[in-house]
Amino acid sequence: QKEVEQNSGPLSVPEGAIASLNCTYSDRGSQSFFWYRQYSGKSPELIMSIYSNGDKEDGRFTAQLNKASQYVSLLIRDSQPSDSATYLCAVNPPSGGQNFVFGPGTRLSVLP
Amino acid sequence: KAGVTQTPRYLIKTRGQQVTLSCSPISGHRSVSWYQQTPGQGLQFLFEYFSETQRNKGNFPGRFSGRQFSNSRSEMNVSTLELGDSALYLCASSLVETGSGEQYFGPGTRLTVT
Numbered sequence: 001q002k003e004v005e006q007n008s009g010p011l012s013v014p015e016g017a018i019a020s021l022n023c024t025y026s027d028r029g030s031q032s033f034f035w036y037r038q039y040s041g042k043s044p045e046l047i048m049s050i051y052s053n054g055d056k057e058d059g060r061f062t063a064q065l066n067k068a069s070q071y072v073s074l075l076i077r078d079s080q081p082s083d084s085a086t087y088l089c090a091v092n093p094p095s096g097g098q099n100f101v102f103g104p105g106t107r108l109s110v111l112p
Numbered sequence: 113k114a115g116v117t118q119t120p121r122y123l124i125k126t127r128g129q130q131v132t133l134s135c136s137p138i139s140g141h142r143s144v145s146w147y148q149q150t151p152g153q154g155l156q157f158l159f160e161y162f163s164e165t166q167r168n169k170g171n172f173p174g175r176f177s178g179r180q181f182s183n184s185r186s187e188m189n190v191s192t193l194e195l196g197d198s199a200l201y202l203c204a205s206s207l208v209e210t211g212s213g214e215q216y217f218g219p220g221t222r223l224t225v226t
Contacts (some may be wrong), residue, residue, distance in 0.1 A: 098204070
């Protein structure tokens with residue numbers, strides 16, 4: 001069974017700090033990885049996609065991928081209270097098409 | 113460009129009834145996937161449609177079905193509703209036609225079964 005695991009949190013960080021969110025996946029053949037942010041009562045919003053080993057930066061967000069360790073992470077620099085949300089890691093198995101497997105999400109709380 | 117739209121946004125049904133939910137993808141997107149989100153199980157994949165064909169199917173009973181029209185709009189149907197079907201049903205569309213790519217979610221339909 002394909003699985004994606006995340007620490008459920010809550011993860012609390014002070015405003016301005018770096019928040020580090022982690023994700024591991026079981027299907028070694030997976031090639032596509034995504035981070036979504038979900039505010040309470042809202043639908044998931046795409047933050048980052050990453051397909052190759054290494055780092056990918058977009059503004060205050062950096063995604064890191066290590067396929068050998070089956071590990072994906074998301075760093076949020078200069079965290080703001082508005083970043084407080086649940087962060088979902090998604091992996092698309094190599095079955096063709098779009099059938100993402102989501103982790104349970106990590107709840108992030110940024111304290112003013 | 114308009115985002116993914118879903119109707120209705122909220123729905124209350126009784127056990128045993130059936131329900132149809134609708135999704136309009138982002139213009140130009142031909143892949144539409146459906147997910148169920150519950151507090152206990154999280155986000156789970158239901159099925160994906162591409163060019164009016166079901167391309168992938170998750171591990172849900174046959175009471176859950178879907179279809180896609182020639183304009184890429186999609187519907188999902190749940191028959192013989194059970195209390196456990198109460199959930200947020202999310203539709204996501206993608207521009208990618210083969211391989212894997214980014215999916216964008218609609219606002220969801222909140223279904224309550226009483």
